[in-house]
Each structure stands twice: as structure tokens, then as C-alpha cells.
Amino acid sequence: MIAQRINGALRPVPTGALYALGLVPLAILVAQAVTGGLGIDPVKVIEHRLGEVALQFLVAGLAITPLRRWTGVNLIRFRRAVGLLAFLYACLHLAVWVTLDLQFRWAEIGADIAKRPYITLGMAALVAMSPLALTSNTLAIRSLGAAAWGRLHRLTYLVALLAALHFLLLVKAWPVEPMVYLGLVLALLAVRAIGSPARASR
Amino acid sequence: GLVGPVSAAGFSTDEKPNTFEEISNYNNFYEFGTDKADPARHARGLTIDPWSVEIGGLVDRPGSYPLDDILKGVALEERIYRLRCVEAWSMVVPWIGFELRTLLDRVGVQPAARFVAFETLMRPDEMPGQRQAILDWPYREGLRLDEALHPLTILATGLYDDPLPKQNGAPLRLVVPWKYGFKSIKSIVKIRLVDQMPQTSWNMANPREYGFYSNVNPAVDHPRWSQASERRIGSGFFAPRIDTLPFNGYADQVASLYAGQDLAVDF
Numbered sequence: 001m002i003a004q005r006i007n008g009a010l011r012p013v014p015t016g017a018l019y020a021l022g023l024v025p026l027a028i029l030v031a032q033a034v035t036g037g038l039g040i041d042p043v044k045v046i047e048h049r050l051g052e053v054a055l056q057f058l059v060a061g062l063a064i065t066p067l068r069r070w071t072g073v074n075l076i077r078f079r080r081a082v083g084l085l086a087f088l089y090a091c092l093h094l095a096v097w098v099t100l101d102l103q104f105r106w107a108e109i110g111a112d113i114a115k116r117p118y119i120t121l122g123m124a125a126l127v128a129m130s131p132l133a134l135t136s137n138t139l140a141i142r143s144l145g146a147a148a149w150g151r152l153h154r155l156t157y158l159v160a161l162l163a164a165l166h167f168l169l170l171v172k173a174w175p176v177e178p179m180v181y182l183g184l185v186l187a188l189l190a191v192r193a194i195g196s197p198a199r200a201s202r
Numbered sequence: 203g204l205v206g207p208v209s210a211a212g213f214s215t216d217e218k219p220n221t222f223e224e225i226s227n228y229n230n231f232y233e234f235g236t237d238k239a240d241p242a243r244h245a246r247g248l249t250i251d252p253w254s255v256e257i258g259g260l261v262d263r264p265g266s267y268p269l270d271d272i273l274k275g276v277a278l279e280e281r282i283y284r285l286r287c288v289e290a291w292s293m294v295v296p297w298i299g300f301e302l303r304t305l306l307d308r309v310g311v312q313p314a315a316r317f318v319a320f321e322t323l324m325r326p327d328e329m330p331g332q333r334q335a336i337l338d339w340p341y342r343e344g345l346r347l348d349e350a351l352h353p354l355t356i357l358a359t360g361l362y363d364d365p366l367p368k369q370n371g372a373p374l375r376l377v378v379p380w381k382y383g384f385k386s387i388k389s390i391v392k393i394r395l396v397d398q399m400p401q402t403s404w405n406m407a408n409p410r411e412y413g414f415y416s417n418v419n420p421a422v423d424h425p426r427w428s429q430a431s432e433r434r435i436g437s438g439f440f441a442p443r444i445d446t447l448p449f450n451g452y453a454d455q456v457a458s459l460y461a462g463q464d465l466a467v468d469f
Contacts, residue, residue, distance in 0.1 A: 040224050040238070040435060042439055043433070043441060044238075105443065108430055108431060111428060116428075118426055173232065174336065
């Protein structure tokens with residue numbers, strides 16, 4: 001079976017490899033920035049790209065459980081790395097917004113977070129991710145207990161939803177891309193509600 | 203030349219213009235895609251010769267005016283204007299163009315006219331963005347007649363010493379420097395003088411966010427973002443953020459047009 005062969009092939013891959021792989025988009029971005037390859041307004045490109053990669057990792061994280069249930073491909077081992085990478089990119093995204101975009105205009109930053117729904121949602125997503133990032137280690141799982149830890153980490157569903165809405169609400173018209181992300185998030189949440197197919201419910 | 207008779211008249215800013223490359227590679231022209239780099243990528247195939255503009259409505263001499271004919275009657279001049287996008291970024295652009303009012307005078311505006319309505323070319327074959335219903339095509343814009351007749355309001359045909367690049371709205375576009383950039387409609391094929399406030403594309407798409415007037419106003423935020431400041435494109439990572447000025451810094455020239463209007467209502 002293909003799923004078993006994939007699982008077998010992945011067995012020797014250390015989870016550290018995923019962290020290395022996850023930093024590739026950042027490395028590309030830095031390389032492009034240094035060589036002037038980001039176009040006329042590099043700040044916006046960096047800001048958007050960091051946010052987009054964060055959202056991609058969130059979607060990837062949400063896909064891991066359904067993937068195992070429906071296909072048998074087991075990537076659970078890599079889920080912590082995926083989540084922490086999402087958090088890293090989200091933090092960088094915020095940092096670029098505060099420093100290079102808003103340039104420490106704190107009054108405007110505060111007003112934006114309080115008044116603009118898309119920024120409020122984005123900020124809420126990041127805040128909600130923080131306890132998840134802080135408890136993404138074996139010690140935390142042990143001290144919380146697996147059940148409580150699992151309940152806490154269901155916050156991911158909310159985070160992904162907030163992040164996708166954050167993207168959708170910031171654009172001017174109705175372009176396809178943010179709708180695709182929101183669609184993916186909703187689909188991955190819906191799949192969970194449907195439950196597992198019989199053959200995987202062992 | 204950098205200093206024309208217009209600079210002497212005080213219409214041009216002495217701020218440093220953005221480069222040709224910046225101005226022609228960072229565009230909002232959704233007919234060619236929603237990414238800022240899309241217009242430069244996709245506008246190449248646009249046919250701009252022959253080009254004519256249908257001028258009609260409440261005018262004495264309606265008709266289809268070939269571009270050559272329109273340009274025969276005008277003196278082109280340089281206007282270095284600030285351009286403030288509704289998305290809170292800005293540039294400084296050295297346009298070549300002529301005052302809209304010279305064209306309106308020529309076609310004879312009738313006394314009943316109160317507004318001017320403009321339309322962009324509709325040609326999905328050459329404008330790939332029009333194959334998606336991002337906006338209700340063709341793109342439409344409008345001005346009140348007094349705004350249209352204001353000497354700051356120009357029709358542009360050039361950029362620096364070159365013809366206007368297609369991604370910037372060739373061969374003929376409006377420039378209204380005290381309003382958000384989307385009011386300055388590109389690649390114009392229709393001008394109508396009318397007695398009612400015309401429909402405008404962004405207002406049709408989202409009336410809560412984009413008003414008919416859309417004067418640059420730091421005190422009236424876009425519902426989704428602040429308009430208090432803007433980033434001046436062109437300095438890479440350190441493009442400075444600057445305070446946005448009422449009427450984009452042209453208040454001395456145009457604020458009187460809106461005397462008695464509440465600009466938070468007529469946004």
C-alpha cells in the first residue's frame with residue numbers, strides 16, 4: 001500500500017529536517033531582499049509573504065490528522081515543527097508590520113489593532129497561538145496531561161479560521177487567493193466533523 | 203525638461219519624483235490583474251493605436267474624437283504631482299499632460315451639466331483581468347463639474363519624457379492629485395457630461411468604503427485601515443512613513459470647492 005511505503009520512507013527522516021525545510025521560504029526571502037529581487041515595494045512583499053507562509057503552515061498542520069484518517073499517511077511526528085514554524089512566521093509577520101511598515105507609530109498601531117477588524121483578527125490569531133507555541137514541548141505535554149493538552153491545542157482550529165479571515169478582510173476586491181485559504185481551512189474543519197471512514201477507525 | 207512653465211505657476215511639487223521604473227512597475231490597474239506587478243507584465247498586448255474617445259451627453263459638439271485630434275488642440279506640459287493611493291502608499295509622478303478643462307471647453311459643456319463621467323476601455327481579449335468579475339467592468343469614474351474644470355485636473359499622455367506606459371493608463375488617463383489614486387481613471391474611451399452624479403466602479407463595489415468624492419483625507423479613515431499616514435514608495439526597506447495631508451497637500455488650491463460640505467459624510 002502506498003501509504004505504508006510513504007510512512008516507511010519517512011521513518012528515518014528526523015523531525016529536525018522539517019525545521020530546516022521550513023526555514024527555506026525565509027532564506028529565499030532574505031536572499032531576494034539582499035539582491036533587490038522583491039520589486040518596487042519590498043516591505044509589502046516581505047510582510048505579505050511572511051503572513052502567507054504562516055497561513056500555509058497552519059493549513060498544513062490542520063491537514064495532518066485528516067490525512068492520516070483518510071489515507072493512512074502518518075505525519076503526526078512532524079506536527080509540532082509545522083505548528084512552531086507557523087508561529088515563527090506569524091511573529092516575523094507582526095514584527096515587519098510594526099517596524100518597517102508602521103515604523104513604530106504606536107498610536108496608529110494601537111488604533112489599528114483596536115479598530116480594524118482584519119488587524120484585530122490577525123492579532124487575536126497570534127495571541128491565541130502563543131500558549132500553543134509555549135506548550136509545544138514534551139515537558140508541557142507531560143505536566144498538562146495528554147487530554148488537557150489536546151483540548152488546549154484545539155485552539156488551532158480557531159487560529160486557522162482567524163488567520164484566513166484576516167487575509168480575506170484585508171484585500172480590496174474579492175481575489176481568489178484568500179478565498180482559497182478560507183475554503184481549505186473550512187474544508188479541513190468540516191472533515192473533522194464528518195468523522196473517520198470505517199477502514200481507518202481502528 | 204524638469205522645469206516647465208507650470209512649475210512657475212506653482213502646480214508642480216518640488217519633491218523628488220519616483221523613478222520611471224518605480225512608477226511603471228508598481229501599478230493598480232485591475233484590468234491587468236490585482237498584483238502590483240501584473241499591469242507591467244500583462245499590459246504589453248494592449249492596442250492603443252488607433253484610439254478615440256467618445257465624448258457625449260450634455261455637450262455642444264458630441265462625437266468620437268480620435269486621439270490625434272484631441273492632442274492637436276492642446277499644449278502639453280509637465281506636472282509633478284503627489285499620488286496618494288487609497289491603500290496608504292504614495293509616489294511623486296512627473297506627468298506630461300494638459301488640463302481637462304481645455305478639452306471640455308472645446309466640446310462645449312452645456313449649462314445643465316453638473317458631473318463628468320469617464321469610462322475605461324473594455325476589451326477582455328487584451329485585458330485579462332476583465333475576464334474575472336473583480337469589478338463591474340468597464341471601470342467607471344466621475345467628477346463633479348467644478349472638480350473637472352479645476353486647473354490641477356489633467357489628462358496625462360506621458361511620463362517623464364516618454365509616452366505614458368500602457369500599465370499607467372496609456373494612451374490617455376485622468377490625474378486628479380487631491381483624490382485617492384483610483385479616481386484617476388486610466389485608458390479612457392468615454393467621457394460624458396451628465397446632470398446626475400454618475401456611478402463609479404469602487405463605489406459600486408463597496409459604497410461604505412469608497413465614496414464618490416474620495417478626497418485624500420487623513421481625518422476620515424478607510425473602514426479597514428487608517429488614512430493618517432502613508433509610505434512613500436521608492437526607498438526600499440526604509441521607505442519613510444509620512445503624515446498624510448488633507449487633499450494630499452493641495453488644500454490651498456481645492457479646499458474651497460467643498461466649502462459647506464461635511465467631508466466625513468461626502469467622503
